[in-house]
Amino acid sequence: MYMKHAFEMPDPNKTLNFQSQRDCLFMSGEQCIVTQGVKSRFTSPINNTQQLVETVQQQLTKQPEGTLAFGVLPFCKTQQAHFIIPNKTTRWERPAISSWLKAELSTLNKKVNHIEAVTYLQNQAQFKSSVNAAKQLFSETTLEKIVLSKQVDLTFKDPINKELVLSQLLQQSRNGYHFSFPVNDHRTLMGVSPELLLAKHGPHVLSNPLAGSIPRAASAEQEAKHKKALFNSHKDRFEHAVVIEDMEKVLTPFCNTLDVPLEPSLLSTATMWHLSTELKGELQNQHTHILDIANKLHPSPALCGKPTQAAYSHILDLEKHSRDLFSGIIGWCDQHGNGEWVVVIRCAQLEKYQARLFAGAGIVSASEPALEWQETDAKLKTMLNALGLELKDIQQLSNLKEKAEL
Numbered sequence: 001m002y003m004k005h006a007f008e009m010p011d012p013n014k015t016l017n018f019q020s021q022r023d024c025l026f027m028s029g030e031q032c033i034v035t036q037g038v039k040s041r042f043t044s045p046i047n048n049t050q051q052l053v054e055t056v057q058q059q060l061t062k063q064p065e066g067t068l069a070f071g072v073l074p075f076c077k078t079q080q081a082h083f084i085i086p087n088k089t090t091r092w093e094r095p096a097i098s099s100w101l102k103a104e105l106s107t108l109n110k111k112v113n114h115i116e117a118v119t120y121l122q123n124q125a126q127f128k129s130s131v132n133a134a135k136q137l138f139s140e141t142t143l144e145k146i147v148l149s150k151q152v153d154l155t156f157k158d159p160i161n162k163e164l165v166l167s168q169l170l171q172q173s174r175n176g177y178h179f180s181f182p183v184n185d186h187r188t189l190m191g192v193s194p195e196l197l198l199a200k201h202g203p204h205v206l207s208n209p210l211a212g213s214i215p216r217a218a219s220a221e222q223e224a225k226h227k228k229a230l231f232n233s234h235k236d237r238f239e240h241a242v243v244i245e246d247m248e249k250v251l252t253p254f255c256n257t258l259d260v261p262l263e264p265s266l267l268s269t270a271t272m273w274h275l276s277t278e279l280k281g282e283l284q285n286q287h288t289h290i291l292d293i294a295n296k297l298h299p300s301p302a303l304c305g306k307p308t309q310a311a312y313s314h315i316l317d318l319e320k321h322s323r324d325l326f327s328g329i330i331g332w333c334d335q336h337g338n339g340e341w342v343v344v345i346r347c348a349q350l351e352k353y354q355a356r357l358f359a360g361a362g363i364v365s366a367s368e369p370a371l372e373w374q375e376t377d378a379k380l381k382t383m384l385n386a387l388g389l390e391l392k393d394i395q396q397l398s399n400l401k402e403k404a405e406l
């Protein structure tokens with residue numbers, strides 16, 4: 001909303017020729033930034049925000065005016081962020097992207113992805129037992145909220161058509177922040193995040209944290225019931241308030257003014273309803289780099305918990321598998337420290353034959369393990385749909401596997 005740049009209109013005789021193992025895409029509102037080719041890659045530790053900002057700035061000042069850096073910061077502060085300086089960057093308007101999609105889809109091989117194997121890194125029994133363990137911690141320690149997640153590996157018979165997956169994501173979700181980022185030559189991180197961690201343009205900052213969720217329903221009548229239940233749920237309102245309180249605390253010292261609505265509103269994705277709050281601020285210093293603030297907001301209690309450090313150590317303990325880039329942040333920045341960063345959710349890491357999906361849920365003392373598992377299932381649907389799969393496809397395969405292992 002704050003980005004006012006000239007748009008490049010596509011040549012109607014050419015398609016974009018987007019190559020997911022080489023190019024980046026970041027869609028926000030009516031604007032889509034698409035890159036072509038990699039000029040350079042660099043990494044940076046994220047446990048020292050000043051060093052992170054300096055590294056990005058140093059890399060960008062060497063480049064021609066207008067160059068952007070695209071990047072992804074992992075969940076864990078001891079891991080490295082990955083950045084790409086592209087050869088070429090184009091900003092497209094949504095109608096142009098739609099016509100590109102049409103052209104691209106007509107040339108793509110729309111073969112259904114046949115799935116061969118499913119492996120849960122945290123299965124249903126383990127997930128529910130982690131939720132119960134967290135509830136025990138709430139009663140015994142100062143922990144108030146923790147986000148627990150599952151990861152699931154899908155193996156396909158044929159190579160995954162990543163461009164097709166991206167075009168499905170763009171088609172199925174009108175809202176949200178679509179992203180595609182080639183982590184390396186073999187792996188692409190792709191998804192559509194509903195959650196804006198931070199956008200900055202000049203002195204203006206905007207953050208739109210989400211927490212508290214309910215799946216979408218099939219009928220209008222059921223939808224109305226779900227919306228009402230979510231908005232009035234004490235459990236979800238608490239889960240949400242914990243996040244907003246923390247974000248406000250981090251943003252306040254940077255801002256002259258910060259507008260925080262007293263009540264959340266409702267935001268929908270293709271598969272979920274969420275409680276949502278937009279925090280709008282005006283910075284004291286408009287030259288503050290977006291990553292200076294974003295890396296302090298990250299990981300927010302929407303992905304980690306409260307208190308952050310305690311929640312973080314319990315996540316490592318309970319989940320047993322590194323989240324790596326999942327529940328990290330992804331986005332871009334320009335040479336003036338402006339940009340947009342969203343949380344890495346509703347996404348997958350795609351390799352040639354394998355997709356690793358991620359879904360988490362905020363756990364508080366009123367959480368019910370079975371409902372939290374269902375919530376994470378519903379969140380997986382975004383990526384499953386884009387891969388041409390349904391939840392029951394992976395449930396059947398995983399049940400068969402569990403039986404065979406007994």
Ligand SMILES: C=C(O[C@H]1C=CC=C(C(=O)O)[C@@H]1O)C(=O)O
Pocket residue numbers: 147195210211212213274301302303345346358359360361362363379
């Ligand atoms: C961790 C995820 O969602 C977060 C974002 C929105 C709502 C959430 C919730 O209600 O638990 C989560 O905090 C995910 O989608 O994997």
